[in-house]
Amino acid sequence: MDLDTLIQVLDSTIRLATPLLLACLAGLFSERAGIFDIGLEGKMLIAAFFSAAVAFSTGSVWIGVLAGIAASLAMSAIHGLASITFRGNQLISGVALNFLASGLTVLIAQSWFSQGGRTPSLPDGARFAEITLPFAESLRDVPIFGPIYADLISGHSALVYIGFAMVPLTWWVLFRTRFGLRLRAVGEAPEAVDTAGISVTGLRFAAVGICGVLCGLAGAYLATGLQAGFVREMTAGRGYIALAALIFAKWRPWYALGACLLFGFLQAIALRYQNIDLGAFVVPVQVMDALPYILTVVILAGFVGKAIPPRAGGEPYVKER
């Protein structure tokens, strides 16, 4: 594999990893606060639809992104209401939201655009352009570093850079701020947080809200960054792969970056090489597609370190019995 091919594969990795990364960090905030969220897929889907639909109607991609975030936040609010306020089962609420998003997007798209559950193709102003970083062209001729900078680091849409910037930001918020300490505490021992006189409900709603915003960005990136429009079920299971990445990353932000890049890389390899010939035997493409899940199971089974979820995860907090 020469440098050019490597850069192309890594370039593809970055594009494929960004929606996973945003969704994975979204899940990280929510689960660290003790709210399991398997509705990442649904939130991404509804955000993808509303960002594309509003971007098409207004002609502005940023208004579209805001609409996508708003739609995703609305889903988060339902999830919060069901699982925090009414102490319902978080998994069931998440599954229900996935179904809701899947049906709702097609229904609204059909009555809005009458194109069979899709949005029309977005014109140029209504989708993200690729950003060329400064000096990308003039540095291109520098050996090794030049092509890496010009092709790999430069030339992505704004949401990619936002996504990668979210990793240190998430780390800083969770591990260096008072809010982050409380948020983690509420996922481990909510009664302790409550004893200290801090609202468990408030913190959990904040976490679910942040989750909504990040899922909104992930969905908007799919529909307005990678594609020019919404197609039904276009998330195609990426929310679940993000969940797998979250477990693989053991609920830590920097590990999440690594996991998402690894899963993105596996996908990029699978897309680039249909079957990989290792001389002695051929690795079929299906193996590459299944690897993220296999790796997650291996991690969960405890072969490589231990994945311990937040202790109070999945349990609604009851103040007094």
Added chain:
Amino acid sequence: MTFMTKILGSAAALALSAGAALADPALIYDLGGKFDKSFNEAAFNGAQKWAEETGGSYRDIELQSEAQREQALRRFAEAGFNPVVTTGFSMSSPIAAVAADYPDTKFVTIDGFVDPGEHPNVLSILFSEHQGSYLVGIMAAQASESNTVGFVGGMDIPLIRKFACGYAQGVKAVNPDAKVIANMTGTTPAAWNDPVKGSELAKAQISQGADVIFAAAGGTGLGVLQTAADEDILSIGVDSNQNYLHPGEVLTSMLKRVDVAVYDSMTAGADLETGVKVLDLGAEGVGYALDEHNADLVSAEMKAAVDAAREQIIAGELEVHDYTSDDSCPALSF
């Protein structure tokens, strides 16, 4: 007694006429959805054409999950719809399971195959996709400047390999040294609706030198066509005429006249002849699209070559290998 017979007779007549009024055709779309701008939409267009020309009405349903297949067939058959037209290869086994229970209802499977010996009330309509793909392969090879062309398939099934194989043969017929890069999107039905993956596949093929990409992938193909237009290379649409999606950037579309199949089945109505019907080039079942959106892309030379090949195939002088006949392809390895 005569009074009784009269009442019974008129009741029977009523029942018969009620039955006749209900003998409208029904149409079941596959999971890709009614407006996929491709395969299922072609079926819808055929049905609309029939409804407009005859003033008749039909019922249709979009399947949402695998489990609904048999249910939808039974519902339509119970309600007296005849014939029940279905699209997609996945309908063959549900129809085989249901057909015997409704011997008076005619079932049509487009793309599927049900043994006519076992189920005399089923019509299987098949297309010679390899012939149509061969034609667009010729055009792709002539339009390509890099001598590398791409193919993006949807779900990895023999039918899609048949497309790929015919296409590769057409390419090699023009230029034996041309390189054909073929990729499949996935192995589950989700592969029909993943435009993001379609885009990435197209980008990967472009970076390997492809400058014409044929997408036979339903909704995923829209991502391929979009990326091809963004990167200023040519693409080839499938099933319906997709030239208008990106005018001047889509070289042509491999037409599969699902609309004709649906239209003919509905026109024949309950008297439909069952068995197996193959719509090939000669029957205009497949072909390539030429309209105002791609007129500038198709040179006279290209058109002459394609039409010559078309004549030869129809006359039987040229045989395009069908992947599904022996599960192998001389021009492409998967």
